[in-house]
Amino acid sequence: MLRPFKRVLARQTRAGVVRDRTHAGLAxxxxxxxxxxxxxxxxxxxxxxxxxxxxxxxxxxxxxSVLTADAYQLQLVEVPNVPADEKLAAVRWRIKDxxxxxxxxxxxxxxxxxxxxxxxxxxxxxxxxxRSAEVRQQIDLMxxxxxxxxxxxxxxxxxxxxxxxxxxxxxxxxxxxFAEDRGYLTVTRKGVLHIVRHIDHGLRNLAEAAGxxxxxxxxIAGITLEVQRSLDYYExxxxxxPITELVLGPGTGLDALPAALTEQLxxxxxxxxxxxxxxxxxxxxxxxxxxxxxxxxxALRSDxxxxxxxxx
Numbered sequence: 040m041l042r043p044f045k046r047v048l049a050r051q052t053r054a055g056v057v058r059d060r061t062h063a064g065l066a067x068x069x070x071x072x073x074x075x076x077x078x079x080x081x082x083x084x085x086x087x088x089x090x091x092x093x094x095x096x097x098x099x100x101x102x103x104s105v106l107t108a109d110a111y112q113l114q115l116v117e118v119p120n121v122p123a124d125e126k127l128a129a130v131r132w133r134i135k136d137x138x139x140x141x142x143x144x145x146x147x148x149x150x151x152x153x154x155x156x157x158x159x160x161x162x163x164x165x166x167x168x169x170r171s172a173e174v175r176q177q178i179d180l181m182x183x184x185x186x187x188x189x190x191x192x193x194x195x196x197x198x199x200x201x202x203x204x205x206x207x208x209x210x211x212x213x214x215x216x217f218a219e220d221r222g223y224l225t226v227t228r229k230g231v232l233h234i235v236r237h238i239d240h241g242l243r244n245l246a247e248a249a250g251x252x253x254x255x256x257x258x259i260a261g262i263t264l265e266v267q268r269s270l271d272y273y274e275x276x277x278x279x280x281p282i283t284e285l286v287l288g289p290g291t292g293l294d295a296l297p298a299a300l301t302e303q304l305x306x307x308x309x310x311x312x313x314x315x316x317x318x319x320x321x322x323x324x325x326x327x328x329x330x331x332x333x334x335x336x337x338a339l340r341s342d343x344x345x346x347x348x349x350x351x
Contacts, residue, residue: 054097055197055337056186057105059219063088064331067095068317068338076204078317078338082330088184103190103337104177105197108221111169112138113195113235118151118162126164134166146171150196153233156278165235167193190340194223195235197336198288203230204316204339207284213270213306215262216288216332217242224266226273226282233277236269238262242329245293255295263299270304286311290329 054067065088066080083091114137119129130149135142151164174191181188202214202225211228215238222238240258248255270282284307285300297308313319313328313335323331 052100053338053340054100054102054186055105055334056102056181056184057331057333057337058085058107058180061085062330063091064334065091065095066331066334066338067097067100068335076317077320078313078335079320080313080323080331080335081321082323082327092184092186097186099187101189102181102186103192103340104181104188105192105194105333105337106169106173106177108194108218110173111167111193114138114166114168115163116166118164130164130166134168138168140168140170144170144172146174150232153231153277155276157276192337192340194218194333195225195232197333197339198223198225199227199232200336200339201316201332202227202286205286205311207286211273211279211282213266213282213285214288215266215285217245217291217329218333219243222262224269226269228279234269234273236265238265242290259293259296259299262296263303266300267304283307284309288329288332289313289325290327290332292325
């Protein structure tokens with residue numbers, strides 16, 4: 040999403056890295072000529088990241104880093120009616136009063152959403168906003184870990200990359216993934232991202248509620264309601280057939296959640312594992328698969344992202 044360096048590294052192999060407060064998820068994907076995707080991945084404590092990078096033989100592999108939940112903002116805006124090469128500048132100006140970052144300290148990128156079924160509805164896009172200081176910090180962290188960073192991405196687009204591999208994506212699929220501090224709900228169809236929603240409850244929050252049946256029930260009800268609203272919006276605004284299947288990312292571990300989604304929304308809920316999508320070199324627990332899932336999505340990047348504002 041954000042490219043801090045102008046030089047583009049064209050490889051059949053790409054790595055991804057995601058960090059939280061104490062751990063780093065690392066993933067490296069190799070694309071084979073026959074279409075296979077080989078995956079090496081692991082989750083380590085951040086002070087062991089350098090050794091893990093060396094052990095995974097990443098060398099000069101290009102790396103996509105993923106911003107943490109508190110490092111960026113998403114703003115949904117109408118796309119200004121200007122020439123394509125002026126859209127980003129116009130969006131920057133449009134969001135200046137919506138963000139809590141001075142515009143001259145912000146790095147802004149955007150990705151456009153599909154057109155609504157209503158022909159009279161203005162096109163929309165998400166503006167991705169982060170501080171230039173955050174971009175510099177990402178660069179410094181990756182250099183300290185001896186990683187060759189060339190792209191900074193966001194979780195929503197990483198999840199889109201994974202959802203696009205699913206056979207259910209042909210007709211439309213919801214994907215629900217919980218990171219440490221936040222849940223992410225996306226709806227994709229034919230590789231195109233249609234819905235982005237943030238869930239207030241992350242793994243830590245859900246784990247805290249696990250010992251209180253009423254509290255856990257309340258949080259699951261909130262998640263179910265958000266899923267229902269999002270799927271209703273998708274169906275009505277894009278005039279698409281209803282979503283019938285939701286894929287749950289690895290590591291969630293809540294049997295009550297799939298049961299609630301099935302009982303209340305009539306969804307078929309499928310849990311995926313990385314070995315369902317990739318030739319996996321090392322066996323990983325469901326928890327570690329969840330911890331590196333965004334890194335896997337980052338390593339799946341194959342498109343050419345737009346050039347962001349310059350970072351000095």
